Amino acid sequence: MTNPTDRYIHAATRENTRKSYRAAIEHYESVWGGYLPATADSVAQYLAHYAPTLAINTLKLRLAGLAAWHNDQGFPDPTKSPHVKKVLKGITELHPHTETQAKPLKLEDLNRVVSWFDEVLRSELCTRPRRLTLVRNKALFLIGFWRAFRSDELTRINIENVSVVPEKGLEIFLPRSKTDRSAQGRVVRVPALLQLCPVSAYLDWVSEAQLREGPLFPGINRWGHLSEKSLHPASVITIIKQSCTLAGIPDADEYSSHSLRRGFASWSNTQQWDIKALMEYVGWKDVKTALKYIEADDPFLSQNNKRGLNLPDSNM
Template structure:
């Protein structure tokens, strides 16, 4: 029977818990801070990393420190006027445009899967390479067509996936980002005539023999699958290495978000309205969706040139 501590532990997503633990460890070990902290020490901590850490990273560090104090029953020093003033000052003096992963285009997705298919054809006598290629193809295709984040691909579990050949598949998550009520959510992906995520997933499950637990796992040099899912942070180098070997230029500019952004841009350029896209991917607000969608005319050139042409006709 679960204990009280287990219920408390389950109330926070693993990703959030791990990132908060890392942030608190950074404050204590790398910077040399003491807990419980004072408003002054947290202000000095922020100032120490104002020029080297992104604003969002500093914001996450504050959230972690705030949660630690709340959990331990101490007053939250991050809400003090001095901490807030320092943070606003950092925002003012060190503002920078948000760095975004490069979206993977559909032709690049095809280039990657074509390379993987060719690699698979040469793995008849190399079962370990066959495992890796089959896993990577399923990960890339499902990540793209479902618009999954890296942590969602890492958390997806076999027992929560139902795949129907030539129809589609459903992927259930007991908890998703922003799911404060722990209702869980089911995502669906279609079976496609080409670049099919369903077929790729079924081939991976059949080859790996997995019946439960994480879908995507690391594979060691002897071909043994890990009991745990891929670490979300490891998906970025995995994809960059894969893209580089497939001949994608500037592979270092891509990340797990490239699959999500790639799908969002493909969908909007093919007539999906924003509401449909938000429902499909699972975005709750427009701001979240717009961060992933690039304008087809980013500099407004087409719109302005059209207006200039019309003005020229009227004046002539």
């Protein structure tokens, strides 16, 4: 008989995290040839073997998977040993890694993609399935950009949790997110705009698809049937890349699920938003995370960010 608490334990960990942990265990056992339960020495050897080829963040993720397995099975966690920590620190020193960041989708490129959506939608050759897909993707781009959503946040939005506030915009309740450690959820507001309006795009999509309940951005098959399940976050990346490619935007393959988020952060920076206001709007808790999303070569960054956060001068 299944333990009733197992359901809640399972829900406490995100599905993507569980997949990452399973991949880590498979890599340790099947690819490297390690044995479980592991010893601190074998984990250290595993890290040293892959240090020249894997990024430090990937190694840390593998360690998290190994740690989770040992904790779940009731074994001592070898990843917490001083020996493993020292090896990891040495890898960081000898194999410095520059974090790859998503290419920000600039406002002019967002306009270009939306214009392409509208042009195809006006075509007499646009079929019903194609029309549904384009109207959905347009809403996804505009809501994702103006609220700086991650792909997993976009795919968690349910139509029941969205309300239209007349003359103001949308209110969306997110039941949970990556930074919401206590799982309390939060309400975010999406503004109504004169151009590139996310609210109009939302209303067009809901009307076109006759949505009443379920995911706001469901999958759509070749016959135009809407899935009962939301798009997978990885599918959002594909949609962004393909849409930018079809709109004729150069280097579209460099975009990812964070491109909408980085694009908004860069735009708000050019509009001279205070960094604290940006963090509150997006939901960032850590200033270091926020600064990663802002173009570093913007002269506003070095002045307004210090003013907003009272950061000490680097020369002091």
